[in-house]
Amino acid sequence: MSEEAKVLVVDDEERIRRLLKLYLSREGYEIEEAADGEEALEKALEQDFDVILLDLMLPYKDGIEVCEQLRERKATPVIMLTAKGEESNRVQGFEVGADDYIVKPFSPREVVLRVKALLRRASATKYLETKPDSQNVLVFPHLTIDKDAHRVLADDVEVNLTPKEYELLYYLAKTPDKVFDREELLKEVWEYEFFGDLRTVDTHVKRLREKLNKVSENSARMIVTVWGVGYKFEVVEG
Incomplete structure (x- = not known):
């Protein structure tokens, strides 16, 4: 493009x-x-x-x-x-x-x-629009996130995530390529505004990547670390 x-x-x-x-x-x-x-x-x-x-x-x-x-x-x-x-x-x-x-x-x-x-x-x-029946389903190459069902499919295989792992993935994926710092993720996903350990975010990202990687390396690569800032969701087409 x-x-x-x-x-x-x-x-x-x-x-x-x-x-x-x-x-x-x-x-x-x-x-x-x-x-x-x-x-x-x-x-x-x-x-x-x-x-x-x-x-x-x-x-x-x-x-x-x-x-x-x-x-x-x-x-x-x-x-x-x-x-x-x-x-x-x-x-x-x-x-x-x-x-x-x-x-x-x-x-x-x-x-x-x-x-x-x-x-x-x-x-x-554009991948968010591939399922017009539901605005709560995010569809990407290698990864589908169904918000209503709290269900994640990586290369058509269901991935078992904890509620917070799921919420973190959905929050990143609904705005592809936008960089979020740890403070914002802690505030929006964990609802900690003035307290909370930033390592909580790192730990969840690590576990989330590991779970996705077991099923699909491409889906795990979509969660990108922006060094010194935080994380973003980047679409992998290959």
């Missing part, structure tokens, strides 16, 4: 559009540009883009309006670009459906890395 990905770059400053186009074109992406909110929305609705880089402060329609109106029709991944670093702006962007947020001034290389990560995540998420 990445080599043929189509990216819409939206910014009212030509030098920023030119800079981003230069770096993204080097990755093999096809680039379209828009200089204001109305042009951006028109192009985003008429064409199918894999990622939209969307400046917040734009003429005619700002980035929030563009994203909000786009979300009524399409689920195209959006990375918001803005000089405003305040939390309220980030929250507003996420509330209307932005997938990521980069504050100016930024490194073009950082933007490229964020685009790549979002493309991988969007590609992985």
Whole structure:
């Protein structure tokens, strides 16, 4: 997907559009540009883009309006670009459906890395839609997680997990490629907000990998350690 990905770059400053186009074109992406909110929305609705880089402060329609109106029709991944670093702006962007947020001034290389990560995540998420009958069933190559039945199949073989091992796997898998630190996992899976041993997370991840590995090495490889940060779920197709 990445080599043929189509990216819409939206910014009212030509030098920023030119800079981003230069770096993204080097990755093999096809680039379209828009200089204001109305042009951006028109192009985003008429064409199918894999990622939209969307400046917040734009003429005619700002980035929030563009994203909000786009979300009524399409689920195209959006990375918001803005000089405003305040939390309220980030929250507003996420509330209307932005997938990521980069504050100016930024490194073009950082933007490229964020685009790549979002493309991988969007590609992985398509597997979540392969069973339309149930939104609580996550289907990936080598791994199926049925939330309602608390059932996990690795290469069509059922894996016997404890409730916490299961909850940890489901929490990671429902957002492929997103990195979670141990504190967040402890808070969300174990509901420990101000106390709890971080090694609890490591221990459960180790056991979870071991159980999956006995049945399917590919499914075990989907739980990836991000050194110094935490863990993420990465789709393995091979």
